[in-house]
Amino acid sequence: MTATADAPAAGVLGQRAPRTLWGDVYRRFIRHKLAVTGLVIQVLLILGILVGPIIYPEDAEYIDILRADARPSLEFPMGTDDLGRDTLARNMEGGRISLAVGVVAMAVAIILGTLVGLLSGYFRSLDNPLMRFTDMMLALPSLPLLMVIIMLFRDKMRNLLGPELGIFVLVVYVIGALGWMPTARIVRGTVLSIKEKEFIEAAVSIGVRQHMILWRHVLPNILSPIIVSATLGVASAILIESALSFLGLGFPPDVPTWGRLLFENKDFITYNPALIIFPGLFISLTILSINFMGDGLRDALDPRLRL
Amino acid sequence: MSRYLARRLLTAVPTLLAISMVIFAVLDLAPGDPTGALPETIRPEVRQMIREAMGLDKPMHIKYLLWLRQFFWNEPIGLLEGALGIEIGDSESRLRITSWGSRGTPVFDLIAQRVPQTLWVVGLAYLISVLIAVPVGVISAVRQYSVFDQLGTLFSLIGYSVPTFFTGLLLIIVFSVNLNWLPSIYDTNLEVRDWRSLVAQLRQMAMPVAVLAFFQTAALVRFTRSSMLDNLTQDYVRTVKAKGFRERYVVIRHILRNSLIPVITLVALGVPTIFSGAIITEQIFRVNGLGALLISSIQVNDIPMIQTVTFIFAVLIVIFNLIADIIYGVLDPRIRYA
Numbered sequence: 001m002t003a004t005a006d007a008p009a010a011g012v013l014g015q016r017a018p019r020t021l022w023g024d025v026y027r028r029f030i031r032h033k034l035a036v037t038g039l040v041i042q043v044l045l046i047l048g049i050l051v052g053p054i055i056y057p058e059d060a061e062y063i064d065i066l067r068a069d070a071r072p073s074l075e076f077p078m079g080t081d082d083l084g085r086d087t088l089a090r091n092m093e094g095g096r097i098s099l100a101v102g103v104v105a106m107a108v109a110i111i112l113g114t115l116v117g118l119l120s121g122y123f124r125s126l127d128n129p130l131m132r133f134t135d136m137m138l139a140l141p142s143l144p145l146l147m148v149i150i151m152l153f154r155d156k157m158r159n160l161l162g163p164e165l166g167i168f169v170l171v172v173y174v175i176g177a178l179g180w181m182p183t184a185r186i187v188r189g190t191v192l193s194i195k196e197k198e199f200i201e202a203a204v205s206i207g208v209r210q211h212m213i214l215w216r217h218v219l220p221n222i223l224s225p226i227i228v229s230a231t232l233g234v235a236s237a238i239l240i241e242s243a244l245s246f247l248g249l250g251f252p253p254d255v256p257t258w259g260r261l262l263f264e265n266k267d268f269i270t271y272n273p274a275l276i277i278f279p280g281l282f283i284s285l286t287i288l289s290i291n292f293m294g295d296g297l298r299d300a301l302d303p304r305l306r307l
Numbered sequence: 308m309s310r311y312l313a314r315r316l317l318t319a320v321p322t323l324l325a326i327s328m329v330i331f332a333v334l335d336l337a338p339g340d341p342t343g344a345l346p347e348t349i350r351p352e353v354r355q356m357i358r359e360a361m362g363l364d365k366p367m368h369i370k371y372l373l374w375l376r377q378f379f380w381n382e383p384i385g386l387l388e389g390a391l392g393i394e395i396g397d398s399e400s401r402l403r404i405t406s407w408g409s410r411g412t413p414v415f416d417l418i419a420q421r422v423p424q425t426l427w428v429v430g431l432a433y434l435i436s437v438l439i440a441v442p443v444g445v446i447s448a449v450r451q452y453s454v455f456d457q458l459g460t461l462f463s464l465i466g467y468s469v470p471t472f473f474t475g476l477l478l479i480i481v482f483s484v485n486l487n488w489l490p491s492i493y494d495t496n497l498e499v500r501d502w503r504s505l506v507a508q509l510r511q512m513a514m515p516v517a518v519l520a521f522f523q524t525a526a527l528v529r530f531t532r533s534s535m536l537d538n539l540t541q542d543y544v545r546t547v548k549a550k551g552f553r554e555r556y557v558v559i560r561h562i563l564r565n566s567l568i569p570v571i572t573l574v575a576l577g578v579p580t581i582f583s584g585a586i587i588t589e590q591i592f593r594v595n596g597l598g599a600l601l602i603s604s605i606q607v608n609d610i611p612m613i614q615t616v617t618f619i620f621a622v623l624i625v626i627f628n629l630i631a632d633i634i635y636g637v638l639d640p641r642i643r644y645a
Contacts (some may be wrong), residue, residue: 034464136325139628141620143583144601145333148613151605186519239470243587246472247602259472266476266591273480280473286466 007089028300035296038289045286048093058071058089060256069272079266079274091278092254101172101241106233108176110183112119114226117187118214134181142178149174167251175237183229224301231297235290242283258283311643315632319625326621329370334610358448372572377404382415408609425490428512429585432519437574440524446530448539448560459528475518475591482514489513493594496609515592523581530573534566568638575631579624
């Protein structure tokens, strides 16, 4: 399964370039039309967010009442809001924050989930308590609880780390802490089947220490479900953050995330729909393209579908 | 079956207790003084007395046990008294969970006012989504890769990815702002008395229901389709077909019956999710249901209300998990003995 297993055979025959695991994955991914579409959209969005401000250096926070509520035009491609702030600049700024929240919250959830899944799959004595704990966490009402926790601990975190970083850390950790359970279940299931394989038995029999078995032999073999759930995890974290911001419970008013932009502007929907349509479109495109990529990755990484 | 049932019930109780403990602890550990919203002119010793009267000086486990007693003993008895019009024991001095925000109104009275709105919108949306999703999923699977299937898949991927708060706002832009067909704000005071008020009620429910139903349908279609596809290639299907039964008969009597088992379970599991999804939808269309109650109580730091509403969401999850387990056990005998 790993790259090292494939390498020597090709060298002896010396005809074709060796096919590696990741080469196969790439080939299958490229054939998945929706996944490639998703990847292209995602790359464009990320480019727009990161490179956009260099091409379009407008200050997202600059207030000018005189140019308030401008319609999309050449000067302001997406118009301006009720305070005359540039919508395109605010969307780019918001996208950076939304994506950062998505990626970091996903990382928190994946690390926690992988750890719990590995431990409970590999060590029989830990399995029952950890899985009961996971079940309990799954039964928690996550959206209400997220809202409550963020509302209650917001001021404390703001005092501790400052208004922006404090909320960022809080949002990211709470989303991660309430989102690791599906990953843990998938990882546990995979570990349970990997653990019975002969190469683990071989490693045990030659006296490899347990943490090395986990790190060198088990972990590389459960990477595919982790990658898939990491991809989908970014989407769900962005969705949750947007939902929180949309309810007015996310970042402070001067930090424009996509959800926050929807929340701020939903009362101006009647006379300036552009304020709503663009951030909503960006959230939807992001989630859609990530879901496409996730589907494609799932198929590409599934060894049963090997070409 | 009874042993299976008993085992499921027995696991639900500790889960509920653990959840209640987590919710209680989160709210109890939160910084912030419940008397902080009271006027500054209250003298510190009076403030201290208020805190003592609220029981805030007691250790956490005592507070938790007292809350448990209120929730699982005092409140059910209160409900029973209300329903039967009788008095059980000393009902005057029995403490009910009271809201801090609404001047001592019992939390459950406030919740009872909000539940019908949520239930109407959520229930109707869920019903519609199941009625649409199952046939669409079945046809998609039977005619795999047909135009219908590809359209259905694309539709469900979009429905699954576009957040409800955006679909809701889009619908408002189209149907309220541009076409002026439907009201964008839900009027809770509307009473359905005659034909005209019924039409008004249906008109104001149309968009919230559509938003929730769209999202839910998308998820269910995907699931139904893949469950059908799993069954289509099974040996028993080939056997029935080999016997010469018509395709319609094979699909409905054999494949559908087996494929619907996980779908029904998912439908039961999804009920609590759609309740919390309704929090957002209620906010868009200003439906003052349970979700709106939760948000407004979070904003005024009304701890008993937050605790109760959050815990009710958790109870819904546990109950519907249980229901899903039981349905699964009834429909698929293999599960019971596993």
